[in-house]
Amino acid sequence: MTQRETICALASAPGRAGVAVIRISGPGAGDALRQLCGPPPPPRQASLRKIKSPGTGEVLDRGLALWLPGPASFTGEDIAELHIHGGRAVVGRVIDALTSLRGVRLAEPGEFARRAFENGRIDLTEVEGLADLVAAETEAQARQAIAQAEGGARALYESWREELVKAHALAEAGLDFADEADVAADAAVQADAAVAKLLTAISMHLKDRGGERLRDGFRVVIAGPPNVGKSSLLNALARRDAAIVSEEAGTTRDVIEVHLDLRGLPVIVTDTAGIRAAQGAVEAEGIRRTLARVEDADLVLWMVDATAPEESSAPIQASSEPMRVLNKIDLVHSAPNAGLSAPLSAIRLSAKTGEGVSELVDILSKHAEEGLAVGEPAVITRARHRAELEAAAQALRRFRGERGGPEIKAEELRIAARHLGRLTGRIDVEEVLGAIFSEFCIGK
Known part of the structure; x- marks a missing residue:
């Protein structure tokens, strides 16, 4: 990439939208704006303009034009922005008009941010x-x-x-x-x-x-014997049918992940294969994957059937003590002695009826907040x-x-x-630049 080139790109999300923002940066930004919609407006003031094709003069759209001269801009260079209607056809025609100009090309992923870094506007952590x-x-x-x-x-x-x-x-x-x-x-x-x-x-x-957990998500794994309602709990937390639920034991053979927003916190809940003596190679692989996820989890929910809580102890190796969950408490009424041998600290719920699920969400949110260092600086x-x-x-x-x-x-x-x-990024950073800026979308 060279700073002598002028770049342009759609800076808003692609697809149908009410408004789309096209960003232009580089020494030719002012001339590009002039050829499409006349002289640049006063700096940092929006001006309603007709946007025309430089070659034919055809009106492509009507929108707002902004002029942000450098170095007081995001990239440190001259920047122009066009705020136009967000239809695919309109955006495509305006982009085509810009790239038809001499010295203007489409930006590469992260190129606007990279120019900002190279011009001293931001550092690598920013x-x-x-x-x-x-x-x-x-x-x-x-x-x-x-x-x-x-x-x-x-x-x-x-x-x-x-x-x-x-x-x-x-x-x-x-x-x-x-x-x-x-x-x-x-x-x-x-x-x-x-x-x-x-x-x-x-x-x-x-x-x-x-901080790393917050960026990636707090990992919760639901584990336990087969047919205790692990998939039903996942569906209840996700509020949709994310996993297949069946009366047949061993339905889940692979791990199923759902990304949730629990009270503003990123939580990844994983449904896993029931842990038992495997009845085939496929189930054995599912159990192996379950145990691997359990070891990497931030929190493990060990789920058992409330009508048969003798399996409340978790035969697994986790980084922290698993949290006991008794499911199917809606069936306890028909089995008066059910659940009596389970630990008092166990969470009692019914994934089928929803009873106790909101209390579990509160507990998960508290654990996530503690584990994600929410509010901690730097x-x-x-x-x-x-x-x-x-x-x-x-x-x-x-x-x-x-x-x-x-x-x-x-x-x-x-x-x-x-x-x-x-x-x-003060010294010796060239080898990390490509990896960092490649994460950006084109218009950033």
Whole structure:
């Protein structure tokens, strides 16, 4: 991509809509606007215009034109926007008219955001925040993405980098004054104290995985013996027939996932195959997948039949204690002693009648809120962030180790600073740019 080219794209969602926004960025944005609808309007003021074909003068549509001259624009370049009617034919004709102009081409995915980054308008964490904001499906995800897009993560990482630069300066001072033992020793002590404090902060930050869970979704797995109502509960939570329900045991042979918005929180609920002695290769594979999902789950619901609660103990390995759920309590009235041997802490419900389901939703929402670090500032949201911070922490640990002389220790601080710099894009980021910007839609 070259900054000498002018790019254009549909910046709103494709398809039939009341209004569509076409964005144009680059040195030829003003000329493109002039050829389609006359002289650019005053900066940042909308003007109603007839949009015409540059070649024939045919009126393509009537809409609003905006002129956003650089550098005070999203990309840092001259930007023009056309707000037109959202029919596919109208949008296609206007895009064709723009790309027929010399020096104007369609934008590549994420190219507007990449130009904003390259022109210093935003850093990499803000770019990733924008991508997450576009993809956000729940209120909590949107709040986290906005916080990152507004520079919350950048402020934290830059403050750490500044502290690391100071420690590095002290280490270099120790090298410069190596002949003066007292000065060198004092600089080394100060540098070690600063690094110890910084290492503690980064290590605590790395322990929190709530931001990544919030971005991807809180994972709840429904497990249990066959024919206890796991699929019925999934359907009740999803409020639709997401899974096949049958009186026949072992109906579910594979995992079925449903993405839910529970009180503004992203929750992924998984229905799994009933756990028992497999009666065939297909069921055995389903049970294997069930156990794998259980191990990766943030919360496991171990469901049993309220009329036969002797299987309330969960013969599974999970990262946390499974939550017991007694289903079919609507049948307890016909079996007076049913459910008496189940733990008092077990959740009692009927997926068929809906009794107790809303209480389960409240419990799931509470667990999700606790596990997703909702409201926590500057949390890690991506594997890239975690990898760079772990690499920086490792370098700081090596600095504090006993091996290596002053020169080696100073080099470890340079390595740590480079990894922190890669988080925001200050240095050495070319290899991560393609992966980040490819997530964007064309008009962003």
